Amino acid sequence: MKKVNIIILTTIGLSIVHINIFAQKTRTEKDLLGEKQIDTSAYYGVQTARALENFQVSGVPTKFYPDYVKAYAMVKLAAARGNTQVGRMKPETLAAIEKACKAIMDGKFHDQFLVDMYQGGAGTSANMNANEVIANVALVLSGHKKGEYHIVEPHDDLNMGQSTNDVYPTAIHVALLLHNDKVLQEAKSLSVSFHKKGDEFKSVLKMGRTEGQDAVPMTVGQEFHAFGYQLDAAIDALKKSEEFLYEVNMGATAIGTGITASPGYAEKCVAELAKITGKPMV
Numbered sequence: 001m002k003k004v005n006i007i008i009l010t011t012i013g014l015s016i017v018h019i020n021i022f023a024q025k026t027r028t029e030k031d032l033l034g035e036k037q038i039d040t041s042a043y044y045g046v047q048t049a050r051a052l053e054n055f056q057v058s059g060v061p062t063k064f065y066p067d068y069v070k071a072y073a074m075v076k077l078a079a080a081r082g083n084t085q086v087g088r089m090k091p092e093t094l095a096a097i098e099k100a101c102k103a104i105m106d107g108k109f110h111d112q113f114l115v116d117m118y119q120g121g122a123g124t125s126a127n128m129n130a131n132e133v134i135a136n137v138a139l140v141l142s143g144h145k146k147g148e149y150h151i152v153e154p155h156d157d158l159n160m161g162q163s164t165n166d167v168y169p170t171a172i173h174v175a176l177l178l179h180n181d182k183v184l185q186e187a188k189s190l191s192v193s194f195h196k197k198g199d200e201f202k203s204v205l206k207m208g209r210t211e212g213q214d215a216v217p218m219t220v221g222q223e224f225h226a227f228g229y230q231l232d233a234a235i236d237a238l239k240k241s242e243e244f245l246y247e248v249n250m251g252a253t254a255i256g257t258g259i260t261a262s263p264g265y266a267e268k269c270v271a272e273l274a275k276i277t278g279k280p281m282v
Contacts, residue, residue, distance in 0.1 A: 027147050043112040043146065045132035045154060051125035057118035062126055063110045065117075070105050071174035072113075072130045074276045075167055076158055077101035079250070082269030083160045086262045096152050100137035109137055123168035131158035161261035161269075163254040170248040170273075177245050177279055180238060187235050194228030197221070246281050248273070 026037040029046040036046045062068060080097045083089040103109060115129040131154040136146040144151055152158075159167075202221030207214040250273065251266020253259055258266065274281040 043136040047128035055119040067178040068175040073101040073104035078273035096138035198225035
């Protein structure tokens, strides 16, 4: 931060004042590797900053996948609620996290999810990116400053009773469910249009084609209905495929044993995730 002397001419003479022309633009965060300067406008922290240096792979950040970002916020909110219900997290900490997660679920702060989609550690950097952003958003929305981690801590609070190995795959399941809802909606709309055209052109004759040449006659309406029936079958298959995504491993933590998670947490976390997503998660 630099200061300069400004000389001001007034009616009573010359005055010298000190004006800060460059406000401090970074905050200091540290981890076991040391300190790092983080831009004050950033909601992410030191772990995300290191990941941005280490994993320049595809150039495609997670922010390009809004359903994935929303899914991560849903999972973190479910985890915070579950930890509060078993008495491990303070209600005031949950309240702050809840504000942050709901803001992200509403589409805010997505520009802070900058870790590359391809990374080492099976998603550890993506998990910490989410932890840091949610923690700092929670702090700011609760009237505190970014980096005041004694109030809401990215790892101890946002990752409480969790591991990348259960959070990351669960978030992917939820993201696919969110996106599948959109696909089903658009596919159903297209199917309706196909069948509508099938009725509209039911009397229009054309030649059906096989092997790249004319074969036998049919109506244009029959062709459009065929498109619709094929799409209807695909829609049914997509709906059934959702069942494989309802099962998640929240509470299994690092290697499936549930170590570091509190008794009863897994059940409560998954129950909350079902409420948040509106899906029968188990």
